[in-house]
Amino acid sequence: MIMLGLAAMVGIGVFLVQSFDDPVISPSCDTSMADAADVAELNNDRELLRTATGCSTADEWVAALKAHPGAGALTTYTDEDAHGLLALLCVKASDTELCADASQRGLLDFELDDPRLEDL
Numbered sequence: 001m002i003m004l005g006l007a008a009m010v011g012i013g014v015f016l017v018q019s020f021d022d023p024v025i026s027p028s029c030d031t032s033m034a035d036a037a038d039v040a041e042l043n044n045d046r047e048l049l050r051t052a053t054g055c056s057t058a059d060e061w062v063a064a065l066k067a068h069p070g071a072g073a074l075t076t077y078t079d080e081d082a083h084g085l086l087a088l089l090c091v092k093a094s095d096t097e098l099c100a101d102a103s104q105r106g107l108l109d110f111e112l113d114d115p116r117l118e119d120l
Contacts, residue, residue, distance in 0.1 A: 023063045029055035030064055037070035044071065052093035058102040061086060083107050 032054030036047035048071060055061040062082040069075055072085050087108050090099035094112040103112050 023057065023059035025060055025064045025067065026054075026056065029060050030067070033061075033064035033068040033071050037068035048072070048089060049093055052089055052096040052098050055098050056101070058083070058086060058098065058105055058107055061098055061102075 029051070032047075032051045036044050036051055039047050051061065051064070051071065055064060062077070062079060065071055065082050065085070066077050069077055072082075074081060077085075083102075086098075086102055087110075090096075090102055090108055090112070091110075093099055099108070099112055102108050
């Protein structure tokens, strides 16, 4: 009986840790990422840019990209790969909440207000 109780406590603890660590993907983020992944042609820049307004945080965007890796050029993404793609996205979508979050968290190696971004 004690072992069963301990097993239940461990199971609940694991569930709670996973639940709080995994970012929640909003419907708008999931839909925008799925739409980008569904583009059959190689150039899905327009759809990928829409993910910048569909997703609010870098963690959410990375989780959605991992759930729909076809939105990018790879078939699977590490956090490092996803952060690299996010940085490229933020060059064109620097005024979004997503990119502000990425910048605040130190995921970008440039400043969002850099006037040179307009030339890229």
